[in-house]
Amino acid sequence: MTSASRPLTRRVPPSERLVEALLFLAASVGVITTVGIVLVLVAEALDFFRAVNPIDFLTGTVWSASIEPFRFGVIPLVVGTLDIAVIGLLVAIPLGLLAAVYLAEYASLRTRNIIKPVLETIAGVPTIVLGFFALNFITPRLLKPLFGSDIGTFNVLAGGLVVGLLVTPLIASLSEDALRAVPRGLREGAYAMGATKWEVVRKVAFPAALSGIMASVILAMSRAMGETMAVVLATGMNPQLSLDPRQSVQTMTAFIVQISSGDTPQGSIQFKSLFAVALVLFGLTLGLNVISNRIVARFRNRYS
Protein backbone atom coordinates (compact mmCIF):
# COMPACT_ATOMS: atom_id res chain seq x y z
CA MET A 1 0.00 0.00 0.00
CA THR A 2 1.35 3.40 -0.92
CA SER A 3 1.75 6.20 1.61
CA ALA A 4 -0.83 8.24 -0.32
CA SER A 5 -3.62 5.96 0.87
CA ARG A 6 -2.86 6.33 4.58
CA PRO A 7 -5.19 8.46 6.72
CA LEU A 8 -4.14 12.08 7.11
CA THR A 9 -5.20 12.40 10.74
CA ARG A 10 -2.67 11.53 13.43
CA ARG A 11 -5.23 10.84 16.15
CA VAL A 12 -5.80 7.10 16.32
CA PRO A 13 -8.75 6.05 18.51
CA PRO A 14 -8.03 3.27 21.06
CA SER A 15 -10.39 0.83 19.33
CA GLU A 16 -8.33 1.16 16.17
CA ARG A 17 -5.16 0.41 18.12
CA LEU A 18 -6.80 -2.69 19.57
CA VAL A 19 -7.73 -3.91 16.10
CA GLU A 20 -4.18 -3.41 14.89
CA ALA A 21 -2.79 -5.28 17.90
CA LEU A 22 -5.12 -8.23 17.29
CA LEU A 23 -4.19 -8.34 13.60
CA PHE A 24 -0.50 -8.28 14.49
CA LEU A 25 -1.07 -11.16 16.88
CA ALA A 26 -2.65 -13.21 14.07
CA ALA A 27 0.25 -12.38 11.77
CA SER A 28 2.69 -13.63 14.41
CA VAL A 29 1.13 -17.12 14.55
CA GLY A 30 3.40 -18.14 11.69
CA VAL A 31 6.57 -17.08 13.48
CA ILE A 32 5.37 -18.69 16.71
CA THR A 33 4.80 -21.93 14.76
CA THR A 34 8.26 -21.82 13.23
CA VAL A 35 9.95 -21.15 16.55
CA GLY A 36 7.79 -23.85 18.15
CA ILE A 37 8.73 -26.43 15.52
CA VAL A 38 12.44 -25.69 15.94
CA LEU A 39 12.21 -25.81 19.76
CA VAL A 40 10.28 -29.09 19.80
CA LEU A 41 12.59 -30.79 17.31
CA VAL A 42 15.81 -29.56 18.93
CA ALA A 43 14.72 -30.29 22.52
CA GLU A 44 13.57 -33.84 21.75
CA ALA A 45 16.53 -34.53 19.46
CA LEU A 46 18.94 -33.43 22.23
CA ASP A 47 17.26 -35.98 24.47
CA PHE A 48 17.97 -38.63 21.83
CA PHE A 49 21.58 -37.48 21.43
CA ARG A 50 22.17 -38.17 25.12
CA ALA A 51 21.85 -41.85 24.25
CA VAL A 52 23.32 -41.83 20.75
CA ASN A 53 26.43 -39.91 19.71
CA PRO A 54 25.36 -37.27 17.13
CA ILE A 55 28.46 -38.00 15.01
CA ASP A 56 27.55 -41.70 14.88
CA PHE A 57 23.99 -40.68 14.03
CA LEU A 58 24.99 -38.43 11.14
CA THR A 59 27.71 -40.68 9.68
CA GLY A 60 26.40 -44.17 10.48
CA THR A 61 25.45 -46.34 7.53
CA VAL A 62 23.23 -48.85 9.34
CA TRP A 63 19.71 -48.00 10.49
CA SER A 64 18.01 -50.61 12.60
CA ALA A 65 15.46 -49.10 14.95
CA SER A 66 13.18 -52.10 15.36
CA ILE A 67 15.51 -55.13 15.16
CA GLU A 68 18.30 -55.72 17.68
CA PRO A 69 21.12 -54.79 17.78
CA PHE A 70 19.70 -51.27 17.50
CA ARG A 71 21.76 -49.03 15.22
CA PHE A 72 20.97 -45.40 14.50
CA GLY A 73 23.01 -44.28 11.48
CA VAL A 74 20.84 -41.91 9.48
CA ILE A 75 22.67 -42.25 6.14
CA PRO A 76 20.41 -45.03 4.75
CA LEU A 77 17.31 -42.92 5.43
CA VAL A 78 18.87 -39.82 3.85
CA VAL A 79 20.02 -41.81 0.81
CA GLY A 80 16.56 -43.40 0.54
CA THR A 81 15.03 -39.92 0.58
CA LEU A 82 17.47 -38.71 -2.08
CA ASP A 83 16.82 -41.82 -4.23
CA ILE A 84 13.15 -40.89 -4.39
CA ALA A 85 13.79 -37.17 -4.88
CA VAL A 86 16.29 -37.71 -7.72
CA ILE A 87 14.03 -40.12 -9.65
CA GLY A 88 11.12 -37.77 -9.01
CA LEU A 89 13.06 -34.84 -10.45
CA LEU A 90 14.21 -36.90 -13.45
CA VAL A 91 10.50 -37.29 -14.23
CA ALA A 92 9.28 -33.87 -13.15
CA ILE A 93 11.95 -31.62 -14.70
CA PRO A 94 11.36 -32.64 -18.35
CA LEU A 95 7.58 -32.97 -17.97
CA GLY A 96 7.21 -29.78 -15.93
CA LEU A 97 9.51 -27.63 -18.07
CA LEU A 98 8.01 -28.80 -21.38
CA ALA A 99 4.54 -28.08 -20.01
CA ALA A 100 5.70 -24.67 -18.72
CA VAL A 101 7.26 -23.65 -22.04
CA TYR A 102 4.18 -24.81 -23.90
CA LEU A 103 1.85 -22.87 -21.60
CA ALA A 104 3.94 -19.70 -21.59
CA GLU A 105 5.07 -19.58 -25.22
CA TYR A 106 2.84 -21.68 -27.46
CA ALA A 107 -0.60 -22.36 -25.99
CA SER A 108 -3.63 -20.38 -27.10
CA LEU A 109 -5.98 -19.14 -24.40
CA ARG A 110 -8.35 -22.02 -25.17
CA THR A 111 -5.82 -24.84 -24.83
CA ARG A 112 -4.42 -23.13 -21.74
CA ASN A 113 -7.87 -23.22 -20.16
CA ILE A 114 -7.87 -26.98 -20.67
CA ILE A 115 -4.29 -27.76 -19.60
CA LYS A 116 -4.16 -25.57 -16.48
CA PRO A 117 -7.04 -27.37 -14.74
CA VAL A 118 -5.43 -30.74 -15.56
CA LEU A 119 -2.22 -29.62 -13.84
CA GLU A 120 -4.14 -28.18 -10.90
CA THR A 121 -6.07 -31.43 -10.52
CA ILE A 122 -2.84 -33.43 -10.40
CA ALA A 123 -1.50 -31.01 -7.79
CA GLY A 124 -4.69 -31.36 -5.75
CA VAL A 125 -4.87 -35.17 -5.66
CA PRO A 126 -4.16 -36.30 -2.07
CA THR A 127 -0.74 -37.92 -1.96
CA ILE A 128 -2.13 -41.09 -0.40
CA VAL A 129 -4.15 -41.54 -3.60
CA LEU A 130 -0.95 -41.35 -5.64
CA GLY A 131 0.56 -43.94 -3.30
CA PHE A 132 -2.41 -46.21 -3.91
CA PHE A 133 -1.97 -45.70 -7.66
CA ALA A 134 1.72 -46.66 -7.41
CA LEU A 135 1.03 -49.77 -5.36
CA ASN A 136 -2.02 -50.86 -7.38
CA PHE A 137 -1.19 -49.85 -10.91
CA ILE A 138 2.35 -48.60 -11.56
CA THR A 139 4.20 -51.46 -9.87
CA PRO A 140 1.99 -54.42 -10.90
CA ARG A 141 0.87 -53.20 -14.34
CA LEU A 142 3.82 -51.14 -15.62
CA LEU A 143 6.98 -52.14 -13.75
CA LYS A 144 6.43 -55.89 -13.23
CA PRO A 145 6.00 -56.53 -16.98
CA LEU A 146 9.16 -54.48 -17.65
CA PHE A 147 11.47 -55.88 -14.95
CA GLY A 148 9.87 -59.24 -14.20
CA SER A 149 10.34 -60.66 -10.73
CA ASP A 150 13.44 -58.51 -10.09
CA ILE A 151 11.24 -55.71 -8.86
CA GLY A 152 9.59 -55.82 -5.46
CA THR A 153 6.01 -54.96 -4.49
CA PHE A 154 7.53 -51.92 -2.80
CA ASN A 155 10.26 -50.23 -4.83
CA VAL A 156 12.04 -46.90 -5.29
CA LEU A 157 11.07 -46.58 -8.95
CA ALA A 158 7.29 -46.54 -8.33
CA GLY A 159 7.77 -44.06 -5.47
CA GLY A 160 9.98 -41.83 -7.60
CA LEU A 161 7.51 -41.91 -10.49
CA VAL A 162 4.51 -40.81 -8.42
CA VAL A 163 6.55 -38.21 -6.53
CA GLY A 164 7.66 -36.92 -9.93
CA LEU A 165 4.04 -36.72 -11.04
CA LEU A 166 3.19 -34.94 -7.80
CA VAL A 167 5.82 -32.17 -8.14
CA THR A 168 5.43 -31.68 -11.92
CA PRO A 169 2.60 -29.12 -11.52
CA LEU A 170 4.79 -27.14 -9.09
CA ILE A 171 7.66 -26.91 -11.59
CA ALA A 172 5.26 -26.23 -14.47
CA SER A 173 3.40 -23.41 -12.75
CA LEU A 174 6.41 -21.61 -11.20
CA SER A 175 8.48 -21.95 -14.39
CA GLU A 176 5.58 -20.65 -16.46
CA ASP A 177 5.45 -17.59 -14.19
CA ALA A 178 9.21 -17.13 -14.65
CA LEU A 179 8.91 -17.34 -18.45
CA ARG A 180 6.00 -14.89 -18.46
CA ALA A 181 8.05 -12.41 -16.45
CA VAL A 182 10.59 -12.15 -19.30
CA PRO A 183 9.80 -8.84 -21.05
CA ARG A 184 8.31 -8.96 -24.55
CA GLY A 185 11.00 -6.62 -25.80
CA LEU A 186 13.68 -9.31 -25.42
CA ARG A 187 11.67 -11.71 -27.56
CA GLU A 188 10.81 -9.06 -30.14
CA GLY A 189 14.47 -8.13 -30.44
CA ALA A 190 15.32 -11.74 -31.23
CA TYR A 191 12.50 -12.02 -33.77
CA ALA A 192 13.78 -8.84 -35.43
CA MET A 193 17.14 -10.54 -35.87
CA GLY A 194 15.41 -13.30 -37.83
CA ALA A 195 15.20 -15.95 -35.10
CA THR A 196 12.54 -18.63 -35.35
CA LYS A 197 10.10 -19.17 -32.48
CA TRP A 198 12.04 -22.15 -31.16
CA GLU A 199 15.28 -20.12 -31.25
CA VAL A 200 13.61 -17.30 -29.30
CA VAL A 201 12.43 -19.79 -26.70
CA ARG A 202 15.74 -21.64 -26.46
CA LYS A 203 18.24 -18.79 -26.75
CA VAL A 204 16.36 -15.83 -25.26
CA ALA A 205 13.30 -16.63 -23.13
CA PHE A 206 14.58 -19.76 -21.42
CA PRO A 207 18.01 -18.35 -20.43
CA ALA A 208 16.37 -15.13 -19.20
CA ALA A 209 13.99 -17.13 -17.01
CA LEU A 210 16.64 -19.60 -15.87
CA SER A 211 16.96 -18.37 -12.29
CA GLY A 212 13.20 -18.61 -11.74
CA ILE A 213 13.22 -22.07 -13.30
CA MET A 214 16.09 -23.13 -11.02
CA ALA A 215 14.11 -21.87 -8.01
CA SER A 216 11.12 -23.99 -9.05
CA VAL A 217 13.31 -27.09 -9.38
CA ILE A 218 14.87 -26.54 -5.94
CA LEU A 219 11.42 -26.10 -4.40
CA ALA A 220 10.27 -29.30 -6.13
CA MET A 221 13.31 -31.12 -4.67
CA SER A 222 12.32 -29.94 -1.19
CA ARG A 223 8.72 -30.99 -1.75
CA ALA A 224 9.84 -34.42 -3.00
CA MET A 225 12.04 -34.96 0.06
CA GLY A 226 9.19 -34.12 2.43
CA GLU A 227 6.63 -36.27 0.65
CA THR A 228 5.25 -38.95 2.92
CA MET A 229 2.17 -41.04 2.12
CA ALA A 230 2.87 -41.67 -1.57
CA VAL A 231 6.33 -42.90 -0.63
CA VAL A 232 5.13 -45.03 2.29
CA LEU A 233 2.72 -46.93 0.06
CA ALA A 234 4.95 -47.14 -3.04
CA THR A 235 8.42 -47.67 -1.60
CA GLY A 236 7.82 -49.34 1.71
CA MET A 237 9.75 -49.40 4.99
CA ASN A 238 13.02 -51.19 4.37
CA PRO A 239 15.90 -49.04 5.70
CA GLN A 240 18.71 -50.45 3.57
CA LEU A 241 21.50 -48.46 1.97
CA SER A 242 20.77 -49.05 -1.69
CA LEU A 243 20.89 -47.25 -5.00
CA ASP A 244 18.99 -50.00 -6.82
CA PRO A 245 15.66 -48.48 -7.89
CA ARG A 246 14.00 -51.91 -8.01
CA GLN A 247 14.35 -52.40 -4.27
CA SER A 248 12.46 -51.09 -1.30
CA VAL A 249 14.09 -48.42 0.89
CA GLN A 250 12.86 -46.24 3.73
CA THR A 251 12.76 -42.47 3.52
CA MET A 252 13.04 -40.21 6.56
CA THR A 253 9.31 -39.47 6.33
CA ALA A 254 8.43 -43.18 6.05
CA PHE A 255 10.42 -43.91 9.21
CA ILE A 256 8.50 -41.22 11.10
CA VAL A 257 5.24 -42.82 9.96
CA GLN A 258 6.43 -46.32 10.90
CA ILE A 259 7.37 -45.34 14.45
CA SER A 260 4.31 -43.20 15.11
CA SER A 261 1.74 -45.61 13.66
CA GLY A 262 3.13 -48.69 15.40
CA ASP A 263 2.88 -49.44 19.10
CA THR A 264 6.31 -48.00 19.93
CA PRO A 265 6.21 -46.60 23.50
CA GLN A 266 6.66 -42.82 23.54
CA GLY A 267 9.59 -42.78 25.99
CA SER A 268 11.64 -45.36 24.09
CA ILE A 269 14.86 -44.62 22.23
CA GLN A 270 13.11 -45.55 18.95
CA PHE A 271 10.43 -42.93 19.50
CA LYS A 272 13.04 -40.31 20.40
CA SER A 273 15.00 -41.10 17.23
CA LEU A 274 11.94 -39.89 15.31
CA PHE A 275 12.68 -36.32 16.40
CA ALA A 276 16.35 -36.50 15.39
CA VAL A 277 15.34 -37.79 11.93
CA ALA A 278 12.67 -35.07 11.68
CA LEU A 279 15.28 -32.44 12.58
CA VAL A 280 17.50 -33.60 9.70
CA LEU A 281 14.52 -33.55 7.33
CA PHE A 282 13.44 -30.10 8.53
CA GLY A 283 16.98 -28.73 8.16
CA LEU A 284 17.40 -30.08 4.62
CA THR A 285 14.00 -28.93 3.31
CA LEU A 286 14.23 -25.52 5.02
CA GLY A 287 17.68 -24.99 3.49
CA LEU A 288 16.34 -25.75 0.00
CA ASN A 289 13.30 -23.48 0.54
CA VAL A 290 15.46 -20.58 1.69
CA ILE A 291 17.76 -20.93 -1.34
CA SER A 292 14.74 -21.08 -3.67
CA ASN A 293 13.10 -18.00 -2.11
CA ARG A 294 16.36 -16.06 -2.33
CA ILE A 295 16.68 -16.84 -6.04
CA VAL A 296 13.07 -15.78 -6.65
CA ALA A 297 13.54 -12.52 -4.71
CA ARG A 298 16.64 -11.65 -6.72
CA PHE A 299 14.96 -12.57 -9.99
CA ARG A 300 11.89 -10.45 -9.24
CA ASN A 301 13.95 -7.28 -9.15
CA ARG A 302 15.77 -7.88 -12.40
CA TYR A 303 13.10 -6.82 -14.89
CA SER A 304 11.10 -4.36 -12.81
Place this chain on the structure above:
Amino acid sequence: MSASSAARTPASEALFDPRLARRKLSGTVFLSACLLAIAVLLLALLLLLIDVLTKGVPFLDLDFLGGVPSRIPARAGILPALVGSLEISVIVGVTAFPIGVAAAIYLVEYAPDTFITRLLRTNIANLAGVPSIIYGIFGLAVFVRALHLGYSLMAGALTLVLLILPVVIIASMEALRAVPDSQREGAYALGATRWQVIRGAVLPSAAPGIMTGIILAMSRAIGETAPLILVGAVTFVTFLPTPLENGYTVLPIQVYQWATRPQADFQAIAAATIIVVLVLMLLLNLLALVVRARLSRHVSW
Protein backbone atom coordinates in the same frame (compact mmCIF):
# COMPACT_ATOMS: atom_id res chain seq x y z
CA MET B 1 35.59 0.92 -33.65
CA SER B 2 34.58 1.13 -37.30
CA ALA B 3 36.88 -1.70 -38.26
CA SER B 4 35.48 -4.11 -35.73
CA SER B 5 31.82 -3.35 -36.46
CA ALA B 6 32.25 -3.51 -40.21
CA ALA B 7 33.83 -6.95 -40.19
CA ARG B 8 31.79 -9.87 -38.96
CA THR B 9 33.39 -11.44 -35.94
CA PRO B 10 33.96 -15.19 -36.06
CA ALA B 11 31.55 -15.59 -33.14
CA SER B 12 28.56 -14.13 -34.95
CA GLU B 13 29.50 -16.13 -38.02
CA ALA B 14 29.20 -19.29 -35.96
CA LEU B 15 25.80 -18.22 -34.58
CA PHE B 16 24.24 -17.56 -37.96
CA ASP B 17 22.63 -20.60 -39.51
CA PRO B 18 21.12 -20.01 -42.95
CA ARG B 19 19.30 -23.36 -43.15
CA LEU B 20 15.82 -22.06 -42.34
CA ALA B 21 13.91 -25.27 -43.12
CA ARG B 22 16.14 -27.21 -40.76
CA ARG B 23 15.75 -24.61 -38.01
CA LYS B 24 11.98 -24.70 -38.38
CA LEU B 25 12.02 -28.50 -38.29
CA SER B 26 13.85 -28.56 -34.95
CA GLY B 27 11.19 -26.15 -33.68
CA THR B 28 8.46 -28.57 -34.75
CA VAL B 29 10.28 -31.43 -33.03
CA PHE B 30 10.40 -29.39 -29.81
CA LEU B 31 6.73 -28.48 -30.00
CA SER B 32 5.90 -32.18 -30.43
CA ALA B 33 7.91 -32.94 -27.30
CA CYS B 34 5.88 -30.33 -25.39
CA LEU B 35 2.62 -31.85 -26.57
CA LEU B 36 3.90 -35.32 -25.70
CA ALA B 37 4.72 -34.20 -22.14
CA ILE B 38 1.23 -32.80 -21.70
CA ALA B 39 -0.27 -35.99 -23.15
CA VAL B 40 1.73 -38.04 -20.62
CA LEU B 41 0.38 -35.94 -17.72
CA LEU B 42 -3.18 -36.23 -19.01
CA LEU B 43 -2.77 -39.98 -19.51
CA ALA B 44 -1.39 -40.46 -15.98
CA LEU B 45 -4.37 -38.62 -14.49
CA LEU B 46 -6.81 -40.63 -16.62
CA LEU B 47 -5.19 -43.97 -15.70
CA LEU B 48 -5.33 -43.03 -12.02
CA LEU B 49 -9.02 -42.18 -12.20
CA ILE B 50 -9.88 -45.28 -14.24
CA ASP B 51 -7.92 -47.53 -11.86
CA VAL B 52 -9.65 -46.10 -8.78
CA LEU B 53 -13.12 -46.05 -10.35
CA THR B 54 -13.07 -49.60 -11.77
CA LYS B 55 -11.87 -51.02 -8.45
CA GLY B 56 -13.95 -48.89 -6.13
CA VAL B 57 -17.34 -48.37 -7.74
CA PRO B 58 -18.63 -51.97 -7.20
CA PHE B 59 -18.19 -51.54 -3.42
CA LEU B 60 -19.75 -48.10 -3.25
CA ASP B 61 -23.26 -48.35 -1.83
CA LEU B 62 -25.28 -47.01 1.09
CA ASP B 63 -24.18 -49.84 3.38
CA PHE B 64 -20.57 -48.85 2.72
CA LEU B 65 -21.21 -45.15 3.39
CA GLY B 66 -23.31 -45.86 6.48
CA GLY B 67 -21.40 -48.82 7.94
CA VAL B 68 -18.47 -49.13 10.34
CA PRO B 69 -15.04 -50.72 9.67
CA SER B 70 -14.89 -54.51 9.78
CA ARG B 71 -12.35 -57.27 9.36
CA ILE B 72 -14.50 -58.59 6.54
CA PRO B 73 -14.11 -56.22 3.56
CA ALA B 74 -17.60 -56.87 2.18
CA ARG B 75 -19.17 -55.70 5.46
CA ALA B 76 -16.85 -52.76 6.10
CA GLY B 77 -18.10 -49.18 6.02
CA ILE B 78 -16.67 -45.70 6.37
CA LEU B 79 -19.20 -43.71 8.39
CA PRO B 80 -16.85 -42.92 11.34
CA ALA B 81 -14.13 -41.81 8.91
CA LEU B 82 -16.58 -39.79 6.82
CA VAL B 83 -17.93 -37.99 9.90
CA GLY B 84 -14.35 -37.47 11.17
CA SER B 85 -13.25 -35.93 7.87
CA LEU B 86 -16.26 -33.60 7.73
CA GLU B 87 -15.81 -32.49 11.36
CA ILE B 88 -12.09 -31.83 10.83
CA SER B 89 -12.76 -29.91 7.64
CA VAL B 90 -15.34 -27.65 9.32
CA ILE B 91 -13.17 -27.00 12.40
CA VAL B 92 -10.20 -26.22 10.13
CA GLY B 93 -12.24 -23.81 8.02
CA VAL B 94 -13.82 -22.04 11.00
CA THR B 95 -10.48 -21.67 12.85
CA ALA B 96 -8.19 -20.86 9.93
CA PHE B 97 -10.58 -18.25 8.50
CA PRO B 98 -10.31 -15.53 11.20
CA ILE B 99 -6.60 -16.08 11.92
CA GLY B 100 -5.60 -16.29 8.26
CA VAL B 101 -7.59 -13.27 7.14
CA ALA B 102 -6.47 -11.18 10.13
CA ALA B 103 -2.82 -12.04 9.43
CA ALA B 104 -3.23 -11.14 5.75
CA ILE B 105 -4.93 -7.82 6.61
CA TYR B 106 -2.08 -6.92 8.93
CA LEU B 107 0.60 -7.83 6.38
CA VAL B 108 -1.06 -6.02 3.46
CA GLU B 109 -2.85 -3.06 5.05
CA TYR B 110 -0.96 -2.22 8.25
CA ALA B 111 2.57 -3.58 8.31
CA PRO B 112 5.23 -0.89 7.99
CA ASP B 113 8.19 -1.88 5.82
CA THR B 114 10.43 -2.93 8.68
CA PHE B 115 12.70 -5.83 9.47
CA ILE B 116 9.95 -7.53 11.51
CA THR B 117 7.46 -7.31 8.65
CA ARG B 118 9.94 -8.79 6.20
CA LEU B 119 10.64 -11.55 8.72
CA LEU B 120 6.91 -12.32 9.01
CA ARG B 121 6.53 -12.47 5.21
CA THR B 122 9.62 -14.61 4.57
CA ASN B 123 8.57 -16.88 7.39
CA ILE B 124 5.16 -17.54 5.83
CA ALA B 125 6.77 -18.43 2.49
CA ASN B 126 9.11 -20.83 4.28
CA LEU B 127 6.36 -22.36 6.42
CA ALA B 128 4.43 -23.21 3.26
CA GLY B 129 7.38 -25.45 2.33
CA VAL B 130 7.72 -27.34 5.62
CA PRO B 131 6.87 -31.05 5.08
CA SER B 132 3.39 -31.83 6.41
CA ILE B 133 4.67 -34.60 8.65
CA ILE B 134 6.76 -32.06 10.61
CA TYR B 135 3.51 -30.29 11.51
CA GLY B 136 2.31 -33.64 12.84
CA ILE B 137 5.29 -33.82 15.20
CA PHE B 138 4.66 -30.25 16.35
CA GLY B 139 0.96 -31.05 16.88
CA LEU B 140 1.92 -34.10 18.95
CA ALA B 141 4.13 -32.01 21.24
CA VAL B 142 1.83 -28.99 21.56
CA PHE B 143 -1.80 -30.05 21.18
CA VAL B 144 -1.67 -33.70 22.29
CA ARG B 145 0.84 -33.36 25.12
CA ALA B 146 1.24 -29.74 26.28
CA LEU B 147 -2.40 -28.65 25.90
CA HIS B 148 -3.68 -32.06 27.06
CA LEU B 149 -6.07 -32.49 24.15
CA GLY B 150 -4.94 -36.11 23.88
CA TYR B 151 -5.39 -38.06 20.67
CA SER B 152 -8.62 -36.22 19.92
CA LEU B 153 -10.12 -34.96 16.72
CA MET B 154 -9.57 -31.40 17.98
CA ALA B 155 -5.81 -32.01 18.26
CA GLY B 156 -5.83 -33.29 14.69
CA ALA B 157 -7.88 -30.35 13.41
CA LEU B 158 -5.67 -27.73 15.11
CA THR B 159 -2.57 -29.40 13.65
CA LEU B 160 -4.10 -29.10 10.19
CA VAL B 161 -5.00 -25.45 10.89
CA LEU B 162 -1.30 -24.64 11.35
CA LEU B 163 -0.51 -26.65 8.20
CA ILE B 164 -2.93 -24.77 5.93
CA LEU B 165 -2.63 -21.34 7.55
CA PRO B 166 0.24 -20.24 5.23
CA VAL B 167 -1.89 -21.19 2.21
CA VAL B 168 -4.86 -19.21 3.54
CA ILE B 169 -2.69 -16.19 4.38
CA ILE B 170 -1.00 -16.15 0.96
CA ALA B 171 -4.35 -16.46 -0.87
CA SER B 172 -5.93 -13.72 1.27
CA MET B 173 -2.92 -11.43 0.78
CA GLU B 174 -3.24 -11.81 -2.98
CA ALA B 175 -6.95 -11.01 -2.79
CA LEU B 176 -6.30 -7.88 -0.68
CA ARG B 177 -3.48 -6.69 -2.95
CA ALA B 178 -5.78 -6.99 -5.97
CA VAL B 179 -8.08 -4.31 -4.51
CA PRO B 180 -7.06 -1.03 -6.18
CA ASP B 181 -5.81 1.82 -3.95
CA SER B 182 -8.49 4.12 -5.39
CA GLN B 183 -11.03 2.03 -3.45
CA ARG B 184 -9.21 2.84 -0.20
CA GLU B 185 -8.62 6.49 -1.07
CA GLY B 186 -12.31 6.97 -1.85
CA ALA B 187 -13.26 5.71 1.60
CA TYR B 188 -10.61 7.85 3.35
CA ALA B 189 -11.93 10.87 1.45
CA LEU B 190 -15.30 10.25 3.09
CA GLY B 191 -13.65 10.46 6.50
CA ALA B 192 -13.41 6.75 7.33
CA THR B 193 -10.81 5.51 9.80
CA ARG B 194 -8.34 2.90 8.69
CA TRP B 195 -10.32 -0.05 10.09
CA GLN B 196 -13.55 1.36 8.61
CA VAL B 197 -11.81 1.55 5.24
CA ILE B 198 -10.73 -2.06 5.48
CA ARG B 199 -14.08 -3.34 6.72
CA GLY B 200 -16.27 -1.30 4.44
CA ALA B 201 -14.27 -0.83 1.27
CA VAL B 202 -11.46 -3.39 1.05
CA LEU B 203 -12.84 -6.64 2.54
CA PRO B 204 -16.06 -6.78 0.45
CA SER B 205 -13.98 -6.44 -2.72
CA ALA B 206 -11.46 -9.02 -1.57
CA ALA B 207 -14.10 -11.45 -0.29
CA PRO B 208 -14.37 -13.65 -3.42
CA GLY B 209 -10.63 -14.34 -3.43
CA ILE B 210 -10.47 -14.86 0.34
CA MET B 211 -13.43 -17.26 0.44
CA THR B 212 -12.04 -19.25 -2.50
CA GLY B 213 -8.74 -19.60 -0.64
CA ILE B 214 -10.45 -20.83 2.54
CA ILE B 215 -12.62 -23.40 0.78
CA LEU B 216 -9.65 -24.76 -1.20
CA ALA B 217 -7.69 -25.01 2.05
CA MET B 218 -10.56 -27.03 3.59
CA SER B 219 -10.43 -29.28 0.56
CA ARG B 220 -6.72 -29.79 1.13
CA ALA B 221 -7.33 -30.60 4.80
CA ILE B 222 -9.70 -33.40 3.75
CA GLY B 223 -6.94 -35.08 1.75
CA GLU B 224 -4.17 -34.73 4.37
CA THR B 225 -2.94 -37.92 5.96
CA ALA B 226 0.61 -37.89 7.29
CA PRO B 227 0.33 -35.31 10.11
CA LEU B 228 -2.80 -37.02 11.46
CA ILE B 229 -0.95 -40.31 11.93
CA LEU B 230 1.24 -38.54 14.52
CA VAL B 231 -1.66 -36.96 16.37
CA GLY B 232 -3.44 -40.24 16.74
CA ALA B 233 -6.01 -40.76 14.01
CA VAL B 234 -6.29 -44.44 14.88
CA THR B 235 -7.52 -46.83 12.29
CA PHE B 236 -10.14 -49.05 13.85
CA VAL B 237 -12.92 -46.75 15.05
CA THR B 238 -16.45 -48.07 15.10
CA PHE B 239 -18.08 -45.11 16.81
CA LEU B 240 -18.77 -41.60 15.53
CA PRO B 241 -16.03 -39.25 16.74
CA THR B 242 -16.76 -36.12 18.77
CA PRO B 243 -14.18 -33.31 18.81
CA LEU B 244 -12.78 -33.69 22.35
CA GLU B 245 -12.98 -37.43 23.00
CA ASN B 246 -10.00 -39.66 22.36
CA GLY B 247 -10.12 -41.72 19.21
CA TYR B 248 -11.08 -40.68 15.71
CA THR B 249 -10.29 -41.55 12.15
CA VAL B 250 -10.55 -39.81 8.79
CA LEU B 251 -11.02 -41.03 5.23
CA PRO B 252 -7.37 -40.88 4.06
CA ILE B 253 -6.24 -42.81 7.16
CA GLN B 254 -8.85 -45.47 6.34
CA VAL B 255 -7.41 -45.61 2.79
CA TYR B 256 -3.90 -46.05 4.22
CA GLN B 257 -5.01 -48.83 6.53
CA TRP B 258 -6.80 -50.80 3.82
CA ALA B 259 -4.31 -50.14 1.01
CA THR B 260 -1.48 -51.78 2.96
CA ARG B 261 -3.37 -55.11 3.12
CA PRO B 262 -2.56 -57.53 0.32
CA GLN B 263 -6.11 -58.92 -0.21
CA ALA B 264 -7.82 -57.62 -3.36
CA ASP B 265 -11.07 -56.85 -1.54
CA PHE B 266 -9.30 -54.51 0.89
CA GLN B 267 -7.67 -52.77 -2.09
CA ALA B 268 -11.14 -52.38 -3.58
CA ILE B 269 -12.66 -50.78 -0.46
CA ALA B 270 -9.59 -48.52 -0.27
CA ALA B 271 -10.40 -47.45 -3.83
CA ALA B 272 -14.05 -46.92 -2.89
CA THR B 273 -12.94 -44.70 0.02
CA ILE B 274 -10.68 -42.74 -2.36
CA ILE B 275 -13.72 -42.07 -4.56
CA VAL B 276 -15.54 -40.61 -1.55
CA VAL B 277 -12.52 -38.38 -0.73
CA LEU B 278 -12.28 -37.18 -4.33
CA VAL B 279 -16.03 -36.49 -4.52
CA LEU B 280 -15.87 -34.44 -1.29
CA MET B 281 -12.94 -32.43 -2.67
CA LEU B 282 -14.75 -31.94 -5.98
CA LEU B 283 -17.85 -30.68 -4.15
CA LEU B 284 -15.76 -28.19 -2.16
CA ASN B 285 -14.11 -26.97 -5.37
CA LEU B 286 -17.53 -26.48 -6.97
CA LEU B 287 -18.67 -24.63 -3.83
CA ALA B 288 -15.63 -22.36 -4.21
CA LEU B 289 -16.66 -21.56 -7.79
CA VAL B 290 -20.26 -20.79 -6.75
CA VAL B 291 -19.23 -18.63 -3.77
CA ARG B 292 -16.76 -16.77 -5.94
CA ALA B 293 -19.39 -16.07 -8.59
CA ARG B 294 -22.00 -14.92 -6.05
CA LEU B 295 -19.66 -12.65 -4.08
CA SER B 296 -18.15 -11.18 -7.25
CA ARG B 297 -21.53 -9.76 -8.31
CA HIS B 298 -21.00 -6.89 -5.87
CA VAL B 299 -17.46 -6.11 -6.99
CA SER B 300 -17.51 -3.64 -9.84
CA TRP B 301 -13.96 -2.46 -10.48
